[in-house]
Amino acid sequence: MADDEKIRAALEQVTRKAELYAERAGFALQPDHAQRDHVLRSLARNLLKHGKPYCPCREVSGDPEKDRANICPCRTHREDIERDGQCECSLFVQRKERGNGLHD
Secondary structure: OOHHHHHHHHHHHHHHHHHHHHHHHOEEEOOOHHHHHHHHHHHHHHHHHHOOOEOOOOOOOOOHHHHHHHEOOOOOHHHHHHHHOEOOOOOEEEOOOOOOOOOO
């Protein structure tokens, strides 16, 4: 598989996973398309480089036990969303209520 195909496949994989997770967990994906695409591309790069979609907002140490907590969605994303309205890398955000002029 050519590099472009690998990158495209990894990007599709992390995007599908993020969309499914957000839907199931009651979150939304970052509405800013540029920000969302940047994070998804970073997740895809980490998937190709390290074999796991590690959060781009955290450094990969190389220690699988330590790094496991940083696989997206990372262990602190729920706390971050509750406190800040979004996770640290801003991929997942609080879902807005429909019917009040806001969208998710």
